[in-house]
Amino acid sequence: MARRAEVLEFAVLGLLHESPMHGYELRKRLNTALGSFRALSYGSLYPALRDLLDRDWIAEAQQAIGSSGSRRARIVYELTQTGKERFQELVDQAGPSAWEDDEFAVHLAFFARTTQEVRLRILEGRRSRLEERLAQIREVSVRNRERLDAYTTALQRHGEEQAEREVRWLEELITTERNTPHTETKE
Incomplete structure (x- = not known):
């Protein structure tokens, strides 16, 4: 299964x-709450839902729309x-895939159930991954400084600043997590 399809499965x-939820609500929540799916189309969502139905991980239920009965029932997934x-397995x-951009965002969205x-392993892994990325950006920047135009230099600087901000944010999350009494997940 492709990486994005696995992340979509996890998020759904x-x-x-x-x-x-019904399909429209799922798509809306995926696009807004879990930013990594901003460009998610129904052409991607419904095949994923069909696959989850086939695996018996979700079921369909009918939800009546309005009291007139003239409109057909909406399918709700549960x-x-x-x-x-x-979901609990996911x-x-x-591991390392949980530290990557899209999957990290989905894991973070469901940290309350982790x-x-x-949580600490994922946060520390993500921080490590970003520190590696930051070192690479800096190395390329120093090596290519004279050959880059102003726009490419600005783009590299933006990437570096973005990675630095996320590393600081992760440090704060890790510190908070370590200072919070151990809690079990909620069901």
């Missing part, structure tokens, strides 16, 4: 863990027990 299961188990993963140990 996580949102449905919160409450049942998590099954096996879907809840699959939430508990703290153990403190997993």
Whole structure:
């Protein structure tokens, strides 16, 4: 399965863990709350939903629209027990893929359902990944300083500042997490 499809699966299961939703609401929440899906189309969402239905991780339910009965019922998707188990498996993963841009955002969105140990591992891994990226940006910047035009230099500077800001933000999250008493996940 492609990386983006796996992240979409994780995000959909996580949102449905919160409450049942219809396709339009799911797409809206994916686009706004989990910024990594800004360009998500129905052409991507509905095949993903079909796959989750086929795996028995979600189920469809009919929701009546209005009292007139003239409009057809809306399909609402809800998590099954096996879907809840699959979501928990995904939430508990703290390996290198959880540190990457899109997957990190989804993990962060569902940190309330993650153990403190997993949260720390993901935050520290993300920080490490960004520090590596920052070192590469700086190295390229120094090596190519004379050959770059003003716009490319500004773009590199922007990338460096962005990475520095995120490293500082991660440091704050890690410090807060370490200073917070150990808590279990909520179901």
